[in-house]
Amino acid sequence: MSDIVKTEAVVLSKINYGDTSSIVSLYTESDGKISAIIKGGRGPKSKIGKIIDPINHLQVIIYKKNTRDVQILSDANLVSHFVNLKEDLDSTKYSFAIIELVKNLTSEHESNYKLFKGLIKILNMINDKKEKPAFLFGRFLLFFLSELGYELSIDKCAICGKDVAANKSVGFDFNTGLICSDCFESHSGLENVSAELFELIFCLKTNRLAEKFNVDLMDKFNLLMERYLKFHVSDFKGIQSFQIYK
Numbered sequence: 001m002s003d004i005v006k007t008e009a010v011v012l013s014k015i016n017y018g019d020t021s022s023i024v025s026l027y028t029e030s031d032g033k034i035s036a037i038i039k040g041g042r043g044p045k046s047k048i049g050k051i052i053d054p055i056n057h058l059q060v061i062i063y064k065k066n067t068r069d070v071q072i073l074s075d076a077n078l079v080s081h082f083v084n085l086k087e088d089l090d091s092t093k094y095s096f097a098i099i100e101l102v103k104n105l106t107s108e109h110e111s112n113y114k115l116f117k118g119l120i121k122i123l124n125m126i127n128d129k130k131e132k133p134a135f136l137f138g139r140f141l142l143f144f145l146s147e148l149g150y151e152l153s154i155d156k157c158a159i160c161g162k163d164v165a166a167n168k169s170v171g172f173d174f175n176t177g178l179i180c181s182d183c184f185e186s187h188s189g190l191e192n193v194s195a196e197l198f199e200l201i202f203c204l205k206t207n208r209l210a211e212k213f214n215v216d217l218m219d220k221f222n223l224l225m226e227r228y229l230k231f232h233v234s235d236f237k238g239i240q241s242f243q244i245y246k
């Protein structure tokens with residue numbers, strides 16, 4: 001017996017399977033990340049095949065059996081295909097980067113309602129051009145890190161516990177996070193974080209506007225966080241979309 005699950009989902013990836021089918025990776029509201037087969041999904045008459053594309057937000061019906069690795073997707077309806085998001089290169093690059101993070105760094109069958117809602121929210125914000133995509137990506141990245149258990153603390157030095165002063169440059173240790181300027185000077189092999197970059201991190205962490213910062217600084221932060229993730233997750237190879245949409 002399988003359960004019939006009706007849930008919302010975001011398509012993370014799609015591959016061909018056999019002559020006519022597809023296998024998709026979905027991030028679902030009910031069950032977190034799952035794989036599902038769409039039988040006959042590549043046929044010209046398949047309604048589901050047409051709307052199952054990466055990033056699309058769908059309502060799906062899945063026949064789920066816990067003993068099976070790949071579930072069966074029996075029906076799908078489009079909630080949004082984020083039409084503006086695929087219009088420009090930057091929006092595409094950062095949206096795919098978000099999808100990649102969720103696909104590569106979440107576990108199968110581990111539901112996380114907050115992460116699902118956060119994912120839908122950020123894709124809508126990129127689609128509605130609420131802010132530059134690089135900045136929205138950075139905001140999502142900080143949220144995602146804390147959902148994964150690698151939250152970045154901005155108050156206390158990760159080495160000595162002293163307050164990290166916002167007015168001077170600080171340091172970054174890939175093992176522990178942000179550190180104060182004293183510890184930065186007395187330890188070797190740490191990354192420098194300029195006062196401006198620290199201020200940007202502070203704005204993102206506290207949900208403030210970040211209009212005054214330039215995109216290069218934002219990219220610097222995003223790349224720093226990519227390295228931080230690589231340090232902590234040994235099989236994470238980095239964000240491919242950053243290489244593809246340079």
Ligand SMILES: [Zn+2]
Nearest residue numbers: 157160180183
């Ligand atoms: Zn310190």
